[in-house]
Amino acid sequence: MTETQLRDLLVKMADSLFARGFSVGSAGNISVRTPDGGYLITPTNSSLGWLDAARISKLDADFRHVDGDKPSKEVVMHRAFYTARGDAGAVVHLHSTLATAVSCLPDVDWNNPIPPLTPYFVMRVGRRMPIIAYFRPGNPAMESTIHAAAKNARAVLLANHGPVVSGKTLTDAVYAAEELEEAAKLFLMLRGSSPRTLTPGQVDDLLETFG
Numbered sequence: 490m491t492e493t494q495l496r497d498l499l500v501k502m503a504d505s506l507f508a509r510g511f512s513v514g515s516a517g518n519i520s521v522r523t524p525d526g527g528y529l530i531t532p533t534n535s536s537l538g539w540l541d542a543a544r545i546s547k548l549d550a551d552f553r554h555v556d557g558d559k560p561s562k563e564v565v566m567h568r569a570f571y572t573a574r575g576d577a578g579a580v581v582h583l584h585s586t587l588a589t590a591v592s593c594l595p596d597v598d599w600n601n602p603i604p605p606l607t608p609y610f611v612m613r614v615g616r617r618m619p620i621i622a623y624f625r626p627g628n629p630a631m632e633s634t635i636h637a638a639a640k641n642a643r644a645v646l647l648a649n650h651g652p653v654v655s656g657k658t659l660t661d662a663v664y665a666a667e668e669l670e671e672a673a674k675l676f677l678m679l680r681g682s683s684p685r686t687l688t689p690g691q692v693d694d695l696l697e698t699f700g
């Protein structure tokens with residue numbers, strides 16, 4: 490995909506997330522690798538519902554701002570995924586309500602709070618999605634913690650803040666962020682009712698079949 494096509498797709502997918510309530514106000518940010526080795530990232534304080542393709546921030550291969558509006562304050566959060574995961578082509582950070590609710594619960598397993606309830610959660614998000622300790626938004630200190638976790642996880646939940654999800658492509662990352670929000674909804678709906686989860690064998694089968 491050309492950079493122009495990526496800009497247009499980013500605007501379209503961000504608008505779709507905003508329209509369906511996955512993001513409110515100026516919450517959330519999205520980045521994608523460009524064919525020249527750089528990155529596009531949403532500008533700071535921009536609404537995902539009102540992006541202008543020409544004003545999206547452009548970063549070079551070293552994550553330096555080279556064009557467009559001032560980038561998101563969360564560049565380090567995105568950089569942590571790109572540097573940890575060679576397969577990450579895009580990163581989506583949201584404050585989506587139900588995944589964020591899970592990130593606030595005191596009694597969940599921080600190594601993997603949401604069990605494998607459905608195949609698409611496993612296929613999109615993977616086997617494991619840990620919770621990361623709370624950091625103030627934009628705090629550069631979060632980078633090393635997220636980087637370490639991202640080596641073994643396609644997505645993390647930032648405590649009391651929200652999800653950060655990577656994908657091979659922009660579409661993959663957005664679909665995974667949506668699937669995570671639905672899995673969080675199911676998890677919260679089923680809390681206290683001992684639901685059946687997928688077995689380890691079923692999870693292995695999904696990951697072997699769909700990657």
Ligand code: 13P
Binds near residue numbers: 532533561584
């Ligand atoms: P930016 O507006 O700087 O992208 O920050 C929004 C956000 O979601 C902070 O976590």
